[in-house]
Amino acid sequence: MGKKLLRYIPPVHELLNQDEIKNLVDDYNRELVVEEINIQQEELRRELLSDVFNFSGDISVDIGVGIQSEDQEVLSEKNYRQILESLLIERVKNGLSQRTAERIKKVINATGTVIHTNMGRAPLAPEVCDELSEISRGYNNLELDLETGERGSRYTHIEDLITKLTGAEAALVVNNNAAAVMLVLNNLAKGKEVILSRGELVEIGGSFRVPDVMKQSGAILKEVGTTNKTHLKDYEEAINEETAMLLSVHTSNYRIIGFTEKPALDEMAKLARDNELPLVKDLGSGLLYKLEGYDEPTVNEVMSMGVDIATFSGDKLLGGPQSGIIVGKKEYIESLKKDQLTRALRMDKLTMKALETTLRLYLDFDKAKDKIPVLAALTAPLHELEAKANEIAAKLKEVLSDDFEIEVEPETSRVGGGAMPEVELPTKVVALKSSEETLEKLNENLRHNDPPIMLRFKKEKLLIDPRSLLEDDSEKLINAISQLTN
Known part of the structure; x- marks a missing residue:
């Protein structure tokens, strides 16, 4: 029966004469609509030949016994044509809607992980978004020196801000921290040896492996020490005429605890100076101001230990856009600025503006802790989180049925983004x-909500952590749960 129905599939030219399809051509374009018709026709042929044909959207019909109408009479030839035509039109409409829908969407993060890599890491401060909106609608002075009217450098807009906040002599910004590390290695150590502790040969998210990045840069890896212990003398004994630098890498979301040892940065810095070599520190996340209760060193502290170059991310603990910030001695930074690779790794105008605005917020750190979402979330007092949780719970009790039990419980949040993996935030x-x-059905439906909502599933519970909820997120979350459960 399925094969017999193939002849009732309307051809493209007939479908294009239908009013609903004509409207789709006006909304999209003829080429895209025709392409989608062909896709849906082919899918329909496949279903008919497989003898299982879903024509109502939710009713599966056995073609082997014929398609039947509501009065159980076998449909006529005209019925077949009408059903297949209506079905194709509906499928074409749905297919085009899915193909042209937004791919990157706002997501409500109720997981409690503040810097969630899968959800775009750091959310930007409202002030940053306002200025991005303004700068994106027109021209700007990205590479224009307004004093002279001549061409300028895009890096001058934020270099003073970065050096003021970090205590470094000079700074350069590229598109992410991996790019920053790659640029430094390529510029200062291509074809030469870089000494690195075996305990820092890490792989972080997205299969980013330090040895592979070093190989790609053209530098030669010189491993020293063991996985758990590396001594200063290991570095000292490895230095030779082929050595270009000493490198120390932040181990991100990886830690070795217990029987471990590694030299302090100031000791490594002295060794590097004594041998006229630069000490480079990959800081990973990059913290600009000390946060109470966190052991992560600030960029300023690291620079004060004698590090020559430090690299770190802009979209982690700093709370800005994706970027790789390089700070250090002026002679090295100037060399990096002249490197041809720098142009390939540079940031665009919107990212540069977002970073500049974020950094300006740091000039008043007390205000920055409230204005920058990452800092606000990481420093949120427990009593405030409890008050928010109680408010959400009370509202959910009003809209959820007796099928749900709702309680406010103690838990821990995570920093995320590979930053401070051992820290548990009450x-x-x-x-x-x-x-x-x-619970599984609700969790799935929330993921497909508009906007999607991500919760934490733990021990047969769905957890809503207010730490990572932004302004207005709570109300949207409650409304979504109410609609999906009633």
Whole structure:
């Protein structure tokens, strides 16, 4: 029966004469609509030949016994044509809608992980978004010197800000921290040896491996020490005429604890100076101001230990856009600026503006802690989180049925983004309890909500952590749960 129905599939030219398809051509374009018609026709042929044909969207019909109408009578030839035509039009509409829908969407993060790599890492401050909106609608002075009217450098707009906040002599910004490390190695150590502790040969998210990056840069890796212990003498004994630098790498979300040892940065800095070599520190996340309760060193502290070059991310603990910030001695930074690779790794105008605005917020750190979402989340007092959790729980109790049990419970949040993996942040979460099937269905529906909402599934509970919720997120979350459960 399925094969017999193939002849009732309307051809492209007939479908194009239908009013609904004509409207689609006006909304999109003829080429795209025709392409989608062909796709849907082919899919329909496949279904008919497989003898299982879903024509109503939710009713599966066995073609082997014929398509039947509501009165159980076998449909006529005209019925077949009408059904297949209506089905194709509907599928073409849905297919075009899916193909042209937004791919990158706002997501509500209720997981409690503040710097969530899968969700774009650091959310930008409202002030940053306002200035981005303004700068993106017109021209700007990205590479224009307004004093002379001549061509300028895009890096001068933020170099003074970075050096003021870090204590470094000079600074350069590229598109991410991996690029920053690559540029430094390529410029200062191509074809020469870079000494690195074996315990820092790490792989972080996205299969970013330090040895592979070093190989790609043209530098030669010289491993010293062991996985858990590296002594200063290991570096000293490895130095030779082929050595270009000493390198220290932040181990991101990897830690060795227990029987471990490594030299302090100031000791490595002295060794590097004594041998007229630069000491380069990959800081990873990059913290500009000391946060109470966190052991992560600030960029300023690292520079004060005698490090010659430090690199770090802009979209992690700093709370800005994706970028790789390089700070250090002027002679090295000037060499990096002249490198041909720098042009390939440079940031665009919007990222540069977002970083500049974020850095200006840091000039008043007390205000920055409230204005920069990452800092606000990391420093949120427990009593405030508990108050938010109680408010969410109370509202959910008003809209959810008795199928759900709602409680406010103690939990821990994560910093995320590979920053301070051992730190557990005390928090209060809203725990939704129900049958496993009910919770899984709700969790899935929330992911497909507009906007999508991400919760934490833990021990047969759905957890809502207010630490990572931004302004207005709570109300949207409550409304979504209410609509999806009623």
